[in-house]
Amino acid sequence: MLASPTIPTQRPTPNVATMMTTSPVSPSTTKPYDIVAAAEALLEDAKRLAATIDQGGDDIPLRRKLAQSARTFAVEASHPIEAVKDEWVTASDIAVWSLLSSWKAFDLIPVTSPGYITVSDLSLKLNADEALVTRLINHLIATSKLSPGPVPNSVSHSRLSPLYMSTNPVSDLAIIAVGNGFKAFFQWPEYFSRYGRREPPGQTHTPFSFAWGHPELPPWEVKALFPEYSGAFKRAMQAKNIFGGDIPITGEGALYDVSWVGSKRTTVARDGRGLRPKIVDVGGGMGQLLKELLGNVEGLAPQECVLQDRPDVIAAVERLNDGGLEGVRVMSHDFHDAQVVKGAWVYVLRRILLDYSDALAVNILKQVAEALPDDDGEARALIVELKLFEGINPPQNTHVDLVMFNLGGKLRNEKMYRALVEKAGLRVVKYHVRAGDPHCVVECAKA
Numbered sequence: 001m002l003a004s005p006t007i008p009t010q011r012p013t014p015n016v017a018t019m020m021t022t023s024p025v026s027p028s029t030t031k032p033y034d035i036v037a038a039a040e041a042l043l044e045d046a047k048r049l050a051a052t053i054d055q056g057g058d059d060i061p062l063r064r065k066l067a068q069s070a071r072t073f074a075v076e077a078s079h080p081i082e083a084v085k086d087e088w089v090t091a092s093d094i095a096v097w098s099l100l101s102s103w104k105a106f107d108l109i110p111v112t113s114p115g116y117i118t119v120s121d122l123s124l125k126l127n128a129d130e131a132l133v134t135r136l137i138n139h140l141i142a143t144s145k146l147s148p149g150p151v152p153n154s155v156s157h158s159r160l161s162p163l164y165m166s167t168n169p170v171s172d173l174a175i176i177a178v179g180n181g182f183k184a185f186f187q188w189p190e191y192f193s194r195y196g197r198r199e200p201p202g203q204t205h206t207p208f209s210f211a212w213g214h215p216e217l218p219p220w221e222v223k224a225l226f227p228e229y230s231g232a233f234k235r236a237m238q239a240k241n242i243f244g245g246d247i248p249i250t251g252e253g254a255l256y257d258v259s260w261v262g263s264k265r266t267t268v269a270r271d272g273r274g275l276r277p278k279i280v281d282v283g284g285g286m287g288q289l290l291k292e293l294l295g296n297v298e299g300l301a302p303q304e305c306v307l308q309d310r311p312d313v314i315a316a317v318e319r320l321n322d323g324g325l326e327g328v329r330v331m332s333h334d335f336h337d338a339q340v341v342k343g344a345w346v347y348v349l350r351r352i353l354l355d356y357s358d359a360l361a362v363n364i365l366k367q368v369a370e371a372l373p374d375d376d377g378e379a380r381a382l383i384v385e386l387k388l389f390e391g392i393n394p395p396q397n398t399h400v401d402l403v404m405f406n407l408g409g410k411l412r413n414e415k416m417y418r419a420l421v422e423k424a425g426l427r428v429v430k431y432h433v434r435a436g437d438p439h440c441v442v443e444c445a446k447a
Contacts, residue, residue, distance in 0.1 A: 002223050002301065008430070010238075015227050021322075027084065031106065033076045035077060036071070037072050038072070038076070039073065039100075039312075041069065041307070042066065042070060042073060043071055044071065044079060045062060045065060045066045045393070046066060047216060048062060048092040049062050049063060049066060055339075055428070060162065061111050061436065062115050063071055064396070068395070069276060074086075075410060079117055080361070085259040085426075089143065092139060093140070093145065094178070094182055095141050096136050096140055096145075097145055097164055097174070098138060098174070098175075098178045098182075099136065100136060100140070100164070101164050101166075101171060101174060102175075102238040103126050104127070104166050105122065105126055105133075105168050106161055106162070106164040106165045106166075106171075107159075107165050107167070108122055108125050108126070108155050109122070109146075109156065109161070110153060111157060114150075114260070115148030115150075115156055115157075116151070116154045116155060116156040117149070117154060117155060118149070118151070118153055118154045119133055119134050119137055119154065119155060119157075120153065121157045122137070122155065122198040125139045125435070134153075137155050141155065141163075144158055144160070145158060145160055145161055145164075146158050147161075148159050165266065169236070171230040173234045173236045173321060175229065175232040175233075176232060176233055176236050177403075178348075178393060179189060179212075179229055179232075179233075180208060180403050180406060181399075181402070181403045181406060182206050182421075183208075183211045183212070184207040184210070184211040185397065185402075185406070187207065187210060187211045188207065190210075191207050191210050191211075195208075197211075197214055199357060199405065199410070200357065200361075200405075200408045201357055202357065202360065202408070203218035203219075203356075203360065203408055204216055204217060204218055204407040204435065206219060206406060207217075207405065207406040208222065208405055208406040208407050209222050211406075212225075212226070215262065215355060219355075219407045220310075220406075222296075224312075236286065247350065247384050247439045247441075248292065249289075249293075249348070249382065249384060249441065250292065250293060250296040250297055251272065251296060255432040255433065255434065255437070255440065255441045256382065256384075256430075256432045256441035256443055257300070258293070258297070258348075259278075259296070259297045259372065261278045261297065261300065261345050261346050262278075262297040262298050262299030263298075263299055264278060264299075264302040264345055266278075266301070266304065271421065273378075275301070275303050275304050276304070276343060276344070276345075277304055277305065277306050277329070277341055277343075278300060278304040278305065278344065278345050278346065279293060279300070279304065279305045279306070279344065279346050279348065279354065280305075280306040280308065280339075280346070280347045280348070280371075281305070281306065281307050281308065281342050281348050281350070281351065282308050282333075282339075282343045282347055282348060282349050282352065282368065283308065283309055283335050283350075283352045284307045284308060284309055284348070284350070285309060285313060286313070286316065286317055286320070287307050287317060287322065287324070287328065287329050287330075288321075288326045289350055290307055290328055291324040291325060292324070293305070294324065296425070297325075301327070302325070302327030302328045303324060303327050303328075303329070305328045305329065306328070306329045306330075306331065306341050306344070307328055307329070307331070307333070307337070308328045308333035308341075310332065310334070311332040314330055314331065314332045314349060318330065327435070335349075335352065335364050336360070336363060336367070337365060338370070339367040339370065339371035340367055341371065342371050342373075343371070343372075343373045343379075343381070344371070344372075344377070345375075345376070345378065345379050345380070346380050346381075346382060347363070347368045347371065347372070347380070347381045347382070348382045348384060349365075349368070349381070349382065349384065350384040351384070351385060351386070352364065352383075352385075352387070353365075353383060353385060353410070353412070354385050354386060354404050354410065354411055354412075355404065355407055355408065355409040356409050357408055358410075358416075358419075358420060360408075362420050362423045362424050363400050363424075364426045365381070365383075365420060365421065365423075365424030365425075365426060365444075366425060368381045368424075368426075369381070369424050369426045369446060370425070371427040372426075372445070372446045373446075374446065377445065379445065380423070380429070380443060380444065380445060381426060382441055382442070382443060382444070383417065383440075383442035383444065384439070384440075384441050385411075385412070385413060385439065385440055385442075386400060386411055386438050386439060386440075387412065387413060387414075387433065387438060387439065387440035388401065388411045388412055388413040388416070389413070389438075390413055392412070394438070396438075397411065397438055414431045414433075414440075417431065417440075417442045418431075421442065421444050422447070425446070425447050426444040426445065426446060426447055427445055427446075427447045428442060428444055429442070429443040429444060429445050430444075
């Protein structure tokens, strides 16, 4: 255990009255925010979005741009201390909807007629004190997460609140956002005081494990101790539409198209065990990627595919008995250990490395590097991940990066990936990205 860091000398308490009447000094290199130009740009984007909606369409990228611009505008238009106070409101907002979600309170608000419930009836259904529920509901109405009902002391759904109903897959994602993120975020001061101001170097003593009371265990073992949370996590992972898609690696929408592997000539595996594998999905979960590939890659046979994951995941795959994976070689494998399937044409690591520190990520890649054939320059290792953007990142990406920090991992940019790949005995053939896309595919070959 590292010694606690030296605590900096305490700064004098700022005079709030002075803060309210003076503005912070901006660095001379910072370009002043043009609030009028920003408002005009917001109006133009709002008109474009409204016109699209009027025509029966939608524009998700434009919505995202408009919302982010509006958030920036709100901060810049606010007095600095009011902007900071808004962050405090967000914290209480998270606390309230998280609590009500765990009580399944959103499920009790009618979606259809009459479309509302009195706070008194809601309290009875929750077996909770009405005064408490009133305070919680009042806050979510104040932040527009809920809407006031048509009769006094009643509540209705807002545009957003149905997402918190237990039947909506987003509700599982919200549970994970709290459990993987905010539960640990609010314990950072104690965590860093105990373990030092550094990134967690291994799979244990992560902020997540610390926050859940089991710092000596890696995150996935901690989750297994809490079946309800573990179930929500597994459901969230399967809701691929919530995560912005499964990062396809075939077809026109792919950053990298692996379809070429279907045309490779089938040969006997070097170990004599059937056909030489074309695709090994390392840490492939329930086999979603391989089902996608088998449905889209001409010439790819199930017998040429290998699905690897932890024993509990593989057991779940075998229990499910998914017909889409019939014929696929399914096997337990720890990707921290030597890769047992040698000489495949493609090894895919999708959403794997972001869970791990640099040292552990290098070791995972080393196992793949050693399994790649020495005499086939076309063989590839594909790292398919969310990425850090170059320069200033979108806030959602930096948020994900901090959540991954809690779990002992991180998002990475091109420079960071190249450093990992080179240490592992691989070389980057190409770093596949496109403007605005938060994903990347790092195409690697044996060094």
